[in-house]
Amino acid sequence: MDLNGYILFQCPDGYEPATSGNQCENINECELEDHGCEKNCTDTLGSFTCVCDEDEFLALDGKNCLKFICPAGFELSASGTECENINECVLDDIDCEKNCTDTNGSYACTCDFGEILDEDGKNCHPLIDSERCQFSWWSPEGRINSCYMYSTPNLTADWGGARNICAENSMNLLAFETEEEYQFIAETTKDEDYRLLWTGANKLSGSWEWEGLDLPVSSSFWKPGRPDGSGDCGYVYHDSRIFDYGCENIGVFICEFQFN
Ligand SMILES: [Ca+2]
Ligand SMILES: [Ca+2]
Ligand SMILES: [Ca+2]
Numbered sequence: 001m002d003l004n005g006y007i008l009f010q011c012p013d014g015y016e017p018a019t020s021g022n023q024c025e026n027i028n029e030c031e032l033e034d035h036g037c038e039k040n041c042t043d044t045l046g047s048f049t050c051v052c053d054e055d056e057f058l059a060l061d062g063k064n065c066l067k068f069i070c071p072a073g074f075e076l077s078a079s080g081t082e083c084e085n086i087n088e089c090v091l092d093d094i095d096c097e098k099n100c101t102d103t104n105g106s107y108a109c110t111c112d113f114g115e116i117l118d119e120d121g122k123n124c125h126p127l128i129d130s131e132r133c134q135f136s137w138w139s140p141e142g143r144i145n146s147c148y149m150y151s152t153p154n155l156t157a158d159w160g161g162a163r164n165i166c167a168e169n170s171m172n173l174l175a176f177e178t179e180e181e182y183q184f185i186a187e188t189t190k191d192e193d194y195r196l197l198w199t200g201a202n203k204l205s206g207s208w209e210w211e212g213l214d215l216p217v218s219s220s221f222w223k224p225g226r227p228d229g230s231g232d233c234g235y236v237y238h239d240s241r242i243f244d245y246g247c248e249n250i251g252v253f254i255c256e257f258q259f260n
Pocket of ligand 2: 088104
């Protein structure tokens, strides 16, 4: 528009006519009082942006700043955009007496095999007899007067090691004395994930007998075709009965505590 020799400019949003010359220039909104940014304002060509502190993010209104608040047991990730699990086990103020297991959002103190966690959740004490069956399955009708302690998948040993761990807990390696007992163990372990489970069957003294019981291993418990000379110790694989195998192999195991 030509008005008496002056040309009127229509500047786009965010620009204003320059004080000299026929140009539009960027408005520095950050110098104005009404930019509305809660924290910091950064001017841009034709606009401006609000900027938050490092541990914050800009709210949807583009002006206010919000802080990530992580739930207990989580902390802000290095990128500042998500909450991630705190590994409490590497912190100095965790005082688990034995082992610390990190979990998502928390942690747990754990004890060695044959021990149980005190009520404080931190210290461990050896199982006393009344607690010994806590990790066990009882036979139906109490027909088997034993209880059993199952090693967990992360506690494995060779046959001698398994026997020693059981002995430290005043127990023997598992011994099948009746078909019902065998069926009971097969049932309670059918869903467990293991390759071999040591029993007390061994012929380290020359003939196959149950460790600690001075009792021969009845032929009915063997996998058909076994023993075939594969080794001096006996394991079970789920409900496949007993296989003979080298005692140096590593497996899970079950300790048995026999009541009189
Ligand atoms: Ca601007
Ligand atoms: Ca944790
Ligand atoms: Ca038994």
